[in-house]
Amino acid sequence: MFNFFKSPAAMTQGDSTTKSVISLRAIHLQFAAHKLLNNIDLDFYRDELTILLGPNGTGKSSLLKTISNEVAFQGDCYFYGKLMKHWDQQAMAKHLAILPQHSQLTFNFCVQEVVALGALNLTLSRQQLDLTVIENMQKTDIQHLAQRSYPSLSGGEKQRVHLARVLTQLTNSGEQKVLLMDEPTSALDIQHQHRTLQLAKDIAQNGGTVIVVLHDLNLAAQYADRIVILNNGEIVANGSPAEVIRADVIEAVYKHPVEIITHPQTGHPVVLS
């Protein structure tokens, strides 16, 4: 509908020869008669933090579920050049970690144990595991909760526990880290929103590939290397924050009047609504 930037390849920044880590080709996803994703072509690259934006129910989470192979979609999804469905589950888990929005965990594990579950697929010594777990609990600021029972935590604390677990999962992945995050900041206070996105950014800057679904336009503008906006199951914008966070694009997609100014210190676009 609003295909201002309908040519993703042309809009991709940096070296055009960079091989994409994840490639989506002609992805269609339908639930009953409802089209969730309509002919999506999209690439994700290393060293890049891509943020997916869009109104509720426009296919952001469906796109993540397509990449994580949780839905039956049409089209091709490549992971490091190999079709996703040809990957061995265990091999893929060494590179691809997914931070869920919610968890079903109701059993009385302590925080440290939940974080250590991330190492299930790794061969770490007891000592290495303990060190990794402590390091990741520090990164997500939950070290003071280490012995607390997981079900007793608040929503935001739980989200940080799972972030630490997912970081643990990617311990030995070197530069081939791929992290998908589904609304990782939804339950967090402002300090931890920034800490979480800074962690995501650090992974991207160290060779990783990070894809984040977000609702906060300003956080997206501040942290994203690239922003993709989805609307009605289609890509309507794909580019750098400065290219995408524009009044005409945002107003057309969200049907809400906005004013865009430039952050006086960082130079990022800031959305006033």
Place this chain on the structure above:
Amino acid sequence: MATVASISVGPMDISLSDSLLSLIPTLEFDHIPNHISMVIQQVRLPRTLLAIAVGGVLALCGTVMQGLFRNPLADPGIIGVSSGAALGAAIAIVFFSSISASFPTLLLFGTVPFFAFLGGAITTIVVYKLGTGKNGTSVTMMLLAGVAIGAISGAMLGLLNYYADDQALRDLSLWTMGSLAGASNNSLWLAFAALISLFLLFRRDANKLNALLLGESEAKHLGINVQTLKRRLIILTAAGVGVTVSLAGMIGFIGLIVPHLGRMLIGPNHQTLLPISMLLGATLLLISDMLARTIVAPLDMPVGIVTAILGAPFFLWLLIKQKGKL
């Protein structure tokens, strides 16, 4: 300790020291009459050992089932797996009783446990399919499926009563109450083989079970082949329940109570929870059987009555605790 107590407690008055001395088969003590050492060696010892094995297997299966369903209310008895297994066993007894007359051992090691396993496996699969969906386990669906399957099995068992001959009828009444009185050397071999192999196999999956508690997608993303894991655990628990049902009938609530006690003592990590549950299950069934043998002595009460008296109020208490979350 419970083992020693179980051997020396019974309707016949035998002193503790005499009981223990009788266990040493090669020695003969002048002051212990032959019939007493017979009672110890051929009645109480097998029964004690069977209680240990059956209790351990039931507790292991309950622990794994609660992990598999991601719900602490799952129990082979409550969700109908035991009744499914009992129905399988009953079908085998009634329709194959002509064979059993000529080959009783074959029946014990073959048809009855196998049919009990089939019944248990089918039930577990049905309940799992009904009870679990994209958003986790629905306790309501799980419990109702258990009620439905329990009703079907009950009706079929009732129906089978009319087709059964006298011997089969006596065997049938055992399934519905649960009793350890049928302990024999053959049943002990089967029970301990099940106990040891289940423990070793479940132990290997302990960490995967922990991860499964996060949810099926999360477990998958951690690199676990969830479908294979689920299939393996369902088959193993059904086999375990099938063996216990074919040897000792339906003994309820051990698989419900024990994992809870275990989690209270050492937490939900299956690496440690499985061995603790096995020990607690063996102990609990042993104590229950001692009560069953002594409360109405010299008569012998089915141990299933004791575990139900202990377990049903516990189940109610759990339901009250979970009220509002269901």
